[in-house]
Amino acid sequence: MTQAPGENSAQQQNPAQPAQPQPAAQAQQQQASQPQQTQPTQERDPLRDSFIDVRTQIAKAVVGQDEAVTGMLIALLCQGHVLLEGVPGVAKTLLVRSFATSVSLDNTRIQFTPDLMPSDVTGSLVYDASVSNFEFRPGPVFTNILIADEINRTPPKTQSALLEAMEEHQVSVGGGSRALPEPFMVAATQNPLEYEGTYPLPEAQLDRFLFKLVLGLPERDLEFEILDRHARGFDASHLAEAGLTPVVDSAMIAQARERIAEIYIAPQVITYIVDLARATRQAPSLALGVSPRGATRMLGAARAYAWLSGRGYVTPDDVKALAHMTLGHRVILRPEAQMDGLNVDQVLNSIIATTEVPR
Secondary structure, X not given: OOOOHHHHHHHHHOOOXXXXXXXXXXXXXXXXXXXXXXXXXXOOOHHHHHHHHHHXXXXXXXXXXXXXXXXXXXXXXXXXXXXXXXXXXXXXXHHHHHHHHHOOOOEEEEEOOOOOOOHHHHEEEEEEOOOOXXXXXXXXXXXXXXXXXXXXXXXXXXXXXXXXXXHHOEEEEOOEEEEXXXXXXEEEEEOOOOOOOOOOOOHXXXXXOOEEEEOOOOOHHHHHHHHHHHHOOOOOOOOHHHOOOOOOOHHHHHHHHHHHHOOEOOHHHHHHHHHHHHHHHHOOOEEEOOOHHXXXXXXXXHHHHHHHOOOOEOOHHHHHHHHHHHHHHHOEEOHHHHHOOOOHHHHHHHHHHHOOOOX
C-alpha cells in the first residue's frame, strides 16, 4: 500500500522512535477501502448458490462438459434454447436429462425421424363422439424441457413445427393458439458427422437457438473416470440412484429471472455488442452475419452470466466469453473462405480481436 508522504518523512527523521499508531478513523478508512477493490459488487446470494449447485448435481452423472452445463443454465435463465452438437456417445441426452432432474422440471424426449409429422410434436384435434366435438390432445411439446433428439433427421416440415414454440412459447393448432408451460426450453441434439438421411437446420431455426454447445470427446483422465463409474455400477437410466437431487424449481427460476433483469449493463457495453454484431455483417469471409435478434440474445445471456459470476453489472469479458457459443451458429462462411481453409471460429476470433473494447 502506498504511504502518505508525511508518514515516510517522519519515520526517516526519527529512526529510533517506534512508529506511532495511526488514528482509529484513518485505520478504519484504509481497511474499508481495501475490500472494495477485490470483493464482488454483490453479496453472497443463496438463490444464486442454488443455481451454481446444479453443476454439482449434474457432475454426479456427467463427467466434464462444464461449459455445456453453464450454457444450459444461462439459456434457462434467459428463456433461451440450446443446440447440443457432438458425436454419438458423448452424453448429450444424459446431460439434458440430468439437467432437467437438477432443476425439478418436467421433460419429454422426441426421437426425430424422417417419418415424424408436425402433429406428432405439437398435438392435434381429435373428434370426441361423446360430445360430438373436436378436442385438442397436446403433443410432447407441452413440457418444460423438450429434448429434440437428432433434430436434423426429420424433414423441414416437421422441424418448422418448433418455430412458433421456440420464439413465442405457444402452439397454433386448428385455428387456436395454446400457451406452453413456463419455463419452456428446447434442448436439441445433432451429430456433426452424419449427413446421409439428414436435413440441415435452416437459418431461421438456427437463429432461434441461444447457444450452440459443442460436446467434445473427453480427455484421458475423464474417460477413465467415466469407465470407473460404470465399473462401480453406474446406470444412466436410473439418475436417482446416482444421487441427483433437485436443487432448483420453477419458482426459483422466475425469481432469478427478475434478479437478472436488474443487472446493470452500461451503454458502452451495449455499443460493444452492437459493434460485434455489425462486424459479422461486414466481414468479407462471411456470407451471413448476426441478426439484431442474435445481438439481443447476447445481451440477455451476458446479464445472466454476470449474475452467475456474482456481479451486478456486465463487463466486456462477459460478452467475449459467450461470443462463440452465441454467434457461431448464426453466421455463414463464404465458399471461397472455406476453400482458403478458414472456419467460423477463426473469423470470430479475428472480429473479437479487431473490435474496440470499451474501458
